[in-house]
Amino acid sequence: MKEISVTGKKRVDLGKKASKALRKEGYVPCNLYGEKKVDGKPEALAFTIAFTELRKLIYTPHIYVICLDIEGEKHTAIMKEIQFHPVTDAPLHVDFYEVNDQKPITIGIPVKLNGLAQGVRDGGRLNLSIRKIDVTAPYQQIPEHLDVDVTALRIGKSIKVGELSFEGLELATSKDVVVCSIKMTRNAMAAAAAAAAADDAAE
Numbered sequence: 001m002k003e004i005s006v007t008g009k010k011r012v013d014l015g016k017k018a019s020k021a022l023r024k025e026g027y028v029p030c031n032l033y034g035e036k037k038v039d040g041k042p043e044a045l046a047f048t049i050a051f052t053e054l055r056k057l058i059y060t061p062h063i064y065v066i067c068l069d070i071e072g073e074k075h076t077a078i079m080k081e082i083q084f085h086p087v088t089d090a091p092l093h094v095d096f097y098e099v100n101d102q103k104p105i106t107i108g109i110p111v112k113l114n115g116l117a118q119g120v121r122d123g124g125r126l127n128l129s130i131r132k133i134d135v136t137a138p139y140q141q142i143p144e145h146l147d148v149d150v151t152a153l154r155i156g157k158s159i160k161v162g163e164l165s166f167e168g169l170e171l172a173t174s175k176d177v178v179v180c181s182i183k184m185t186r187n188a189m190a191a192a193a194a195a196a197a198a199d200d201a202a203e
Helices: 016-024 051-058 186-202
Strands: 002-010 027-038 041-050 064-070 073-084 091-098 105-114 125-128 132-137 146-149 158-160 178-183
Touching (some): 002 051, 027 051
Antiparallel strands (some): 064 073, 158 178
């Protein structure tokens, strides 16, 4: 995984009014959840990040390990959840989860399809059904993307999560989930019908 450094400031006022004021000033309210717990629940460290810094984490296809500097306190984290405004799509709140060398994490990793599928050569269309697969592993072992070879995939066939394996990674997405498939296109159907008609005529 790529690493990126982000600077934040601790929050004192945690109400809705304070959060709204922060957003007007160009900051996004955030929480960092770590090992500390209160009454059995993870304790949140409330802080803010300038939207100009946060956008490089949100508007990118990459998955980052984030080096957070919150007023001199250093934390290694991943981004777990983003709340967006339903109309403007502006980020309203972000949750981060602190990670360490020993404890595995579960995170969605982008799927990268490699190769020219046989089904595409035969006129079919390759469909990517899911863009990310959830994996569990120590964060140092997690790759930037998961390579899936589709070279042998034919029309009408699919690749499911259960057919995949990656060294050092435990796949957390259900085994029955379809990753990609080859669909028959109208052109391929017409070509198949023409070929069948030619065979019949030859007989």
